[in-house]
Amino acid sequence: MYGDYQIELYLGALGGVLPAHPFDYAELERSALAALPPELRTYVAGGAGDEATQRGNAAAFADHGLVPRMFRAQAERDLSVELFGRRLQSPLLLAPVGVLGICTPDQHGDVHGMEAAAATGVPFIGSTLMSDPLEDVAAAAPDAAKWFQLYTPKNRELAASLVSRAEAAGYEAIVITLDTWVPGWRPRDLASGNFPQLRGKCLANYTSDPIFQEMTGPDPDPGTVVMTWVGTFGNPITWDDLPWLRSLTTMPILVKGVCHPDDARRALDEGVDGIYCSNHGGRQANGGGAALDWLPGVVEAVGDRAPIVFDSGVRTGADVVKALAMGATAVAIGRPYVYALALGGVPGAVHQIRSLQAEADLTMAVDGYPTLADLTPDALRRLR
Ligand SMILES: Cc1cc2nc3c(=O)[nH]c(=O)nc-3n(C[C@H](O)[C@H](O)[C@H](O)COP(=O)(O)O)c2cc1C
Numbered sequence: 148m149y150g151d152y153q154i155e156l157y158l159g160a161l162g163g164v165l166p167a168h169p170f171d172y173a174e175l176e177r178s179a180l181a182a183l184p185p186e187l188r189t190y191v192a193g194g195a196g197d198e199a200t201q202r203g204n205a206a207a208f209a210d211h212g213l214v215p216r217m218f219r220a221q222a223e224r225d226l227s228v229e230l231f232g233r234r235l236q237s238p239l240l241l242a243p244v245g246v247l248g249i250c251t252p253d254q255h256g257d258v259h260g261m262e263a264a265a266a267t268g269v270p271f272i273g274s275t276l277m278s279d280p281l282e283d284v285a286a287a288a289p290d291a292a293k294w295f296q297l298y299t300p301k302n303r304e305l306a307a308s309l310v311s312r313a314e315a316a317g318y319e320a321i322v323i324t325l326d327t328w329v330p331g332w333r334p335r336d337l338a339s340g341n342f343p344q345l346r347g348k349c350l351a352n353y354t355s356d357p358i359f360q361e362m363t364g365p366d367p368d369p370g371t372v373v374m375t376w377v378g379t380f381g382n383p384i385t386w387d388d389l390p391w392l393r394s395l396t397t398m399p400i401l402v403k404g405v406c407h408p409d410d411a412r413r414a415l416d417e418g419v420d421g422i423y424c425s426n427h428g429g430r431q432a433n434g435g436g437a438a439l440d441w442l443p444g445v446v447e448a449v450g451d452r453a454p455i456v457f458d459s460g461v462r463t464g465a466d467v468v469k470a471l472a473m474g475a476t477a478v479a480i481g482r483p484y485v486y487a488l489a490l491g492g493v494p495g496a497v498h499q500i501r502s503l504q505a506e507a508d509l510t511m512a513v514d515g516y517p518t519l520a521d522l523t524p525d526a527l528r529r530l531r
């Protein structure tokens with residue numbers, strides 16, 4: 148039971164051991180940013196434009212309130228969910244984060260993210276932009292649930308190679324991110340000249356790839372690697388590309404960045420297996436609504452046809468519960484686990500994930516929604 152983490156923490160304190168990692172998100176962010184090297188601070192914390200959409204993502208959760216129900220106490224809760232043939236013990240995932248690899252001092256952050264995922268039973272979604280090859284990251288936790296996020300390169304052979312490598316390495320689903328074929332306008336990064344990939348960071352999945360190696364030629368200098376990456380990264384995907392993307396694999400495909408009901412419906416009509424509703428944590432386009440505001444429309448369009456993963460702005464266990472009540476099948480977190488890993492290593496990330504699981508579990512318990520099936524839109528009231 149996830150709520151048992153609470154007892155563990157109190158008992159630890161009785162034994163004289165106070166928790167080593169923060170509970171409060173603002174404190175976590177502040178401490179993690181201080182711990183990160185300056186060139187990563189703006190990149191991880193920042194977003195598009197004046198970041199109104201990014202702030203709105205987190206603020207939107209306060210617009211909805213969970214209505215407590217009584218006489219429904221249940222000592223055993225069930226937060227498990229079946230996703231693409233695997234039963235997960237909680238409806239939480241780690242979102243793909245392209246600079247995770249360089250967020251730990253040893254520059255193996257993707258491996259450590261995978262380790263934290265394995266320790267908590269939460270699937271790890273590995274980004275295309277890793278600091279270690281996807282095979283090495285997978286090998287850190289062979290039994291852990293893992294998905295691979297594809298930034299579809301312009302070179303179709305390279306795309307096919309990345310997908311088949313992911314499948315061979317044990318990744319179980321492909322998340323195709325659609326909202327990043329062009330980088331968003333990010334004033335904080337622009338002002339500090341930060342774009343880690345342009346400095347050759349987190350390109351290990353490219354440099355380890357035989358097709359990319361053909362593109363660069365043998366023993367490329369760092370400039371050639373970066374310019375070859377720039378040449379193939381930004382692929383303006385349209386609906387015309389979806390049949391080809393579908394043909395790349397029999398693994399489940401989710402499309403990430405979908406916020407409009409029509410896009411969700413058409414993607415399912417054209418053979419994708421899951422919808423990932425997200426606005427990239429407000430990093431790509433400013434001036435939009437909060438991702439949470441788009442979730443109900445996507446849920447209505449998708450119905451029972453496919454699972455829906457949601458991210459952008461989830462900061463607390465109560466946020467997780469609200470997104471589930473709105474109809475998300477599972478919820479992913481981005482910055483919260485990145486900060487926790489940067490600040491406290493694998494134990495810090497494990498604490499962060501267990502805290503979210505415990506808070507979600509206890510919120511469901513206290514409010515009388517003991518299983519995910521009990522969490523329907525009826526559990527929520529719009530407050531403003
Ligand atoms: C530093 C950073 C790097 C990211 N890199 C990727 C990426 O490589 N691929 C991707 O699909 N999404 C990427 N995202 C977006 C996340 O997958 C996710 O949508 C977002 O972080 C969710 O919002 P949250 O940070 O508010 O939880 C990145 C997010 C951050 C913060």
Ligand SMILES: O=C(O)C(=O)c1ccccc1
Nearest residue numbers: 245327329330331344430
């Ligand atoms: O930083 C990001 O969110 C991201 O995923 C990305 C990666 C490469 C180019 C632009 C954005």
